[in-house]
Amino acid sequence: MDKLEKSSHNLIFYIQHNVPIIQLGKAAISLLAMYYMSNKIKCALFDPLNNIPGPFYRRFFPHFGNIGLKSGERFRLTEYYHRKYGHVVRVGPDALSVSDKDIIKQILVIDDFEKGPAYSRLQNGGEASMLDLISKDLHRRRRRAISPAFSTKYIKSLEPFFASSVESLIKKIDSEIEKTKGNEEFGTIDIWHITKCMALDVIGETAFGGTFNMIDNDDHIVPSTILKLMKILEFVISYPWVTKIPFLKRNKRIPQLSNFVKNLIKSRLESNVKRDDILQILVDTMEAEDKRDRLTEYEIITETILFLVAGSETTSNTIGFALIEMCRNPDSLEKLFIEIDGVDLDGGSNVFNQNQLKNLPYLNAIIKETMRLNTMPANGLERMVTRDIILKGDIFVPKGTKVRCNISVAQVHPEYWSNPSAFKPERWLEDSNEKASPSAYFPFSAGSRNCIGKDFALNEMRLVLATLIKHYYIEPIPEQMVAAMEKRHYLTLTIASSSFKIRMKRRFS
Template identity: 30%
Template sequence: MQSSGLSSIWDQLQINDWLPSSFLVETTLLILLIYLITHYGLLFRETYTKSRKISERVGVDEKNRHWFFGHLKHITNNEEGLLKFVELAKAFPLMVSLWLGPALTTVQTYHPDSTTALLNSGAPKNDLGYRFIRTWIGDGLLTSKGKKWFRNRRLLTPAFHYKVLKPYTEVFNKNSLVMVNKLNKLCDQPVNIYTHVGLMTLDTMLQCAMTSKTNCQHVTDHPYLLAVKEISDLIIARVRQPLHFFDWMYNLSAAGKRNKEVTKILHEHTEKIISERKAVLAKTANIDPEPSDVEGFRKTEGKTLDFLDILLQCKDENGEGLSDIEIRDEVDTFLFAGHDTTSSGIAWAMFHLAKYPQFQTKCREELKEVLGNKDEIEWSDLPQLVYLTMFLKESMRLRPPVYAVGRYLEHPITIKDKNTKRDTVIPAGTNVSMHIFTLHRHPDFWDEPSKFDPERFTKENIAKRPAFAYVPFSAGSRNCIGQNFAMNEMKISLAHVIRNLRLYIDDETPVPKMQPRLILQSSTGIFVKIEKLERQ
């Protein structure tokens, strides 16, 4: 009896102890819930009110705006969505407010009057899409801002000096011919050239940036290439899912967890390359290095000065170099920007060569006249390839690898409409994008915008257009630092293809469908057919 009484008392004490604890937990959770609802409710209201005011200033397509998804259901992430954007420019010729959900909007510019004001403002990249790519490329030149961007841009400028770029022509020639020899074995069948071009540009970037010898052109399932494609898909999917804008929600999702796994693969690849170069430098620390052609930098015996050499040696006015994290960020940025965007440009140009045989023939005739019987394209040949350059520019007009860029206004900008004489002030704190794809097809500046015509880029025709009507590498202070590198690689690669192969398409060739990922790709692949040519 006594034992039973003690047990009853003990049970009662446990119940009494549990009740206050449970009440405290429930009360805490309720307070937290009220706080979150209030916090995000106020944030939603503030963002929505600001977005409404901006939309009233610049114009908005209310007819196709969904109450929750905004315009994301109308401007879809495919070729149809891109072409709808071009149609939208007919109703809103200067700019338009694009809603990315129930509360958030971004101002889209695609007219020289509006893009000029944006690009001359020096505004940094915004955090809409670029925030999501930072987990991969960190705070490199593409995403950094303020003093850090200005310092690092200045430190990296020597990496794109013509004396550094000139020796890369040897790499461009060699790797282009490797790709051509591969394609020679795939004649008379539809070939998805994007894979082959992607491997070639990756091989080129690894050699030019890090003098890293690889065999990746012969490995179709290269892990870095696969990881780049997957991280691109993950980032674009996140941009188009409003709930995943919240980091904590995205990190708990399956996509967020996979993002971390793929990012780890990419970072380990870069860190391995950097580690190997540091080991080489450590071994040769006591050996007098050779002076390079670029003042202030030295190269290791037996190799040319490359991008990684400059990252490891550059110093600012205070004698401070880049940290290990900064070096990794810049290498990741360079590998992504120099490999993925260039492969897009080359692949789409090869498709245009196949689709328009009359222009392919003109390019081939020019190459024969300029190069004669030479096997390789030399640095001095590049300025003479006038028609090939015009063809390439027209290809990037219709299918620009970078189809849009985003900015965040730290200061207000005034957009002047030269036709109506109306000024529109876009306030600080606004996300503004330049939709390059639409700009390059704007009917006010391009006759028959969808027609492929390299003659648009004669000196006479260029002079008739505003400077910012064509900006495949952006423009202003934050233009692409590697545009000369990219143009040289694309011209040399295309020259070797044109001299050795005839590209064509027929009824058996799948039709490519443009798809905006991190860069402009095709959801169905980019297929052509190939015929081997005998060089005369």
């Protein structure tokens, strides 16, 4: 501190005596550097968070640990910290990562703190979607305006659109089997890619009044553009300083996706034809009685991009992980075959309806266990503590601390789960001896900021998995199983190869 005071006096002296600008600049830089370091040292040595364990260097440089990590592997570092330091880890000068289920509930549900600054880095030039809105009040208004598009009744009305996309999926798989089948009638299918295209077509059918035909158009620009966007945004979160670079503003770095959505919305506004879909619900908010509930055209674009990206990636990736897990665990696959074979398709239909699937215990257990082991927000959910709080009765956390709720660690913690790394759908069944721990399970987040599209996603997962199991035999490909072990996180959990191939054969014609 003495050196800082001396540098300040020197700078004042230089200014008073008309010292040359270069020397003055050097003095100013020296002063700023010393001020920065003195704050860092003070924070590292005398901060209220000092009694919380964590890597010492992160008290000074919270993002330094990301250097050297493979793209998309930041979540592995946090997992390591929790294994080494416990449920509550200091990961920055003013940041914690927590995996204790009760603390997660306190932060997300009981105290219901607003989202942290990491989400603001996802915003498009200051324009926020429901995902990255920081203000709880603004989020509440936006959610109220959009919620009719995700009501149980409305989602039920979308069932024919879901069915249409799944029918297209069946036709595409049949076509690929015919092209690639060998002597045993099995064909090779990139199920990861094809279900991603199908998920986008579901959004086209339900949100925009017609399919995008991405299942049949392997060269469509949107799937690859979404992956590029996810990688860019993950980089922005890992290295926040890049948000200061003007040419990296989001609206400039994803023009293909923005233009795709803009053209869809422009076409709807110009047609003056009202359709019974999600986009129409968003467009109708422009004339809402309460001005606070009105969305601008730009806000509609922002929400539509969010729905397009989040609605396709999280759902299709979970379907993909479910198939990977069942290929690793053939006993689980066989049990699902037996359950699905006990349900008859309606006459003439290739696709189930939701009433047939929503209460199937083993199908739903497969989905729950997949989401437990393959948490989409694997890097956690950041919240900003807006007042001094106490965690678990004795951990003081001052106002202004960022707390990242690491649900992926909680969902595999041996304190809450027996055989935590094992894929055991049975733990979710009522008559099982090995019980799940619902209080340590947060696949769709929790509290006021939980996922608005939960029911939409679950309907799609059930429908796709049940239909695939009903119509096809599935066999793993050994080298593909090895490659699928390499996971990455680009805002949502995925696999490094962005491809997972299996062998499939028709069970009946």
